[in-house]
Amino acid sequence: MLSMKRSILTVLFAAGLAVPAGAIQVETLRRSVPLSTGGSGTEEIQVASGEVFVQFSNGVSSAAKNQAFSARGMSLLQEFPSIHWDLARLPPGMSVSNGLIFARGVDGVQAVTHNTAYRPTKVPNDPNYASQYHLASINMPAAWEYEVGSSSTVTIAVVDAGIEVTHPELKDKFLSTSYYCDPGSDDTAGTGAVCVPETPLIACNHGTRVAGVAAAASNNGTGVAGVSWGARLLSFRVFNTTDCTTDCGDKAGGNTCFTDDQAIINALTTIITVNKSSPTVNRMVVNLSIGGGGTCAAGDPVNTALGNAVAADIPVFVSAGNGNPTTINKPGNCPNAIPVGATDANNNIASFSSRGPELAANGFVAPGVAIVTTDLSGSYTGGATGTSFSSPIGAGVAALMIAKDPAITWATIKSNLRASAVGIGVASLTPSTRVMGESSGAGLLNAFRAMKLTAEGTLSGFDGDAKVIAFPNPFRPSTHGAATITIPTGLQGKNADIRIYTMAGEFVRQLGSNTSWDGKNDAGNDVASGVYILLVKTDAGMQKARLALIR
Template sequence: MIRSLGLAAALLFAFSPAAALEIERHMSVSASGKSRQVEVVKGEVLARFSSATSSGAVRAAARARGGDDGGALALPGWRLLKLPPGMRVADGLGQFKSLPGLEVIQPNHAYRPTRVPNDPFINSQYALSRMSAYAGWEYEVGNSSRVTVAVIDTGIDGTHPELSGKFGATVSQYCNPGPTDAPGDNINCVPQGPSAVCNHGTMVAGLAAAASDNATGIAGISWGAQVVSIKIFRDSDCVNCNPNSCFTDDQAIAHALLSLISKHNTPDYGKVVANLSLGGGGACSALVQSAVTSARTAGILVVAATGNDSSLVNSPANCDYVLPVGATDSEDKLAYFSSRGPEMALRGVSAPGVGVYTTDMGGGYTTADGTSFASPLAAGAAALVWAAKPVYTSTDVANALRNTADDLGASGPDNNFGHGRVNIHRALRYAVEGTLSGFKGESKAIAFPSPFRPASDRILSFSFPADTAGSGLTVEIYTMEGELVKKLDGLTWNGLNAAGNPAATGVYLFMVRSDSGKSRGKFAIIR
């Protein structure tokens, strides 16, 4: 979006002096009495005061204890408090717990982008076939009604050819974590054109909504969804997404969510799906929960990555009303790093998050591992459902994903896979037709589309019954005379035979095999 030179200069002045967030370890005790070390922002705490308590009274009381008032946050009654120099957060919580009018006091939790190292050898979008996206797109590609995926992250490279046309009339924002005393360094959100501190947010955005059906690059899950960049990490902190310095905090997340409330259900934004591919240890903080609750009350769907520590579901994915998303691999097994817990069984889903192919900074593409990249696949699926069914509430959309997911692991919802791996075909059929009754993909293998027209369709996708899912999955394509045309290691085919030549017009048979069983089907090719 075009902005005046004066505003651009003001933004540069406001943000460039900010020092890096300093982090310390803090022992957090949950409501159940369990202790866990978490990372928090050094030198400050967050507090909520009664409506009768003035800012002057807070400032005087904080200064009397050697600290100071850091200013009001966007949620009513919440303020940032600065601790006396050198004081640890645990001691500061005790130091300030007797402030007049205090209702809640908590650390300012630190969050990292949830990523693990890339796998450079996987270079295809297997996630699309695993999630039955190709078949789902016959119901909806995201153009029927407006939906915007808000990427609350490290910012998006707005020049990427797969993303540059996806912003529409949205206004990207910067929500400043951990303000300093530098002039103009505020603690709220301000407009800032889409720009990235590192590649994490660009990778996330491409999975949810990269430009599709454009004969180049990759396909995002929702072709028609817009994106808006809500950057909550500082440029100075996140060079190359360095996990030792790339942090954001509770207040930036809260302000980011609150900034979207006035945008939801407007002509420029339509429905808003907020994606948070980041995480921090410990329970959901009171401040972030308040923001999530406000966003949900306004109608926004909040989706978040569960985390990559193979342990308990991270915050904010463990907050009430958030749709937590775990990661699976190309064989529908739980990714070793995917965090898990009761939140998954209660309201979570899974999506591919190992070796997923997506957009990168500088107009490039890359593969990545992490629940960070499972979450936007689910967010993109939610955007498709909402585009197809705009009368749905955010709860309806989340339920459509949960109730139509492919059950993995233990029967029924569980702590690992949640309600299962998202199935876009099933979710959209359910949303559009109101039922899964008579859905052949439940009982037999199908190829989609059939007839397959390689000149326009470009790719054929195979779907199969859940009891066929397993490791060692292959698809064998035969002529009606039984001659093998091509053996595939994935669930998509470009129409070329084993010799690399186009398969002729006609009817073909196929067999899907895995260590769990096999199923058959047929399709037609028209050239």
């Protein structure tokens, strides 16, 4: 593989900043975007400096491309035949903003776009939780009655910062090969072989945490439990080991902890090849817990690569993003991605979880605050927070679905996950509809319902579709964090009011439209062990349910 690293940005030189060798150089691209309220506004996104993606007319040879680029002072970095896009280097010193215009003048070019820069999607850690509440929140114990992931081989490809393969909860889950997809590589030879096998390395802790959520060794008497007990793991590292601090921040001296579209496309292309050629991986699921700025239309290079994965029946789960209340991060906003937003321990939408129409159209939400998972040096953390840790929950459940039904298609995986999700935020529900909001997508992932739908082809006979239920039941606050109350379709309506009473009829708590209960009364005090009555009223009617609470 030929490799030529990028020159340091002029702006960094001007500021007197030193950027570690090999780091992706980034710059800010400002561009006009349409607003939902009408008119246009300006957005700023981080992009790889000094290069752009271009799309030639059909039939243009590599030699003709090189000649056309050379005439404009540009050069070909890498061809992507599978998606019909090429990555080109701009003339020295040219900004991407100017380059997008300049490259349109290259003979034979019909489309041009930028090379998005990505970071691991994370927010500051909160290490105060000490239990895996997220497994109860999505009803994993009931789902495991259908499948633990051992019926047939499924491999989860973690496209991230690398995974610590010596971790006791992960070491036996790995396939023999890991890959490095170099962000910023120069494939002038046109081989496309930019993801290379490597002795597993890590750029920061992010990938190890993500891998543990999806597939840590389980039922082994130690450590934590992953969503899929039987899934194998395959690491695709897309961050340089010299670019990031241990917690995935920038190294001193500049913006360094980035990957880009090029590395993501190469990873997806290699995954498809491995899936076809290696019988040991069998079926595959991909997790991408990264995020960058910008839109992602159907013809975007990354979406085209995601489309190739879809065509190979490989579902790709992507973190929705953190900190932007109105925009799903790229590549989670790509039409062929399955974006996953975050909920907290009380099954409310996390304040940082990104919102947008792409989540409503293609995704759902799962726990993503203070997730307990694997960490570096063979340790564990209770502070994995961000949609980065919601996405691998979805990937893990998809792996269980495939293990149960090896012939299941990408479309059915996505459909079953969304159709079985639990509506949250009852105040916004209308009768006979499931919540499909920009905040919660199809709703909160329910692994049991997803597995039932996969195994039986129907949700009929599930009480939650006919009456109010609460899970887990029995509910242990110290272990589960919160109990979730599901509202059947026939009761969904406005003016929701949920109240909790003792069996003797004594008032305990008014939840209003909140569909989770933390085991406390209205005064904020822990209630005693016992059986409690849940009274749910909406404009569509009233129902009762019982919940056993154990201290």
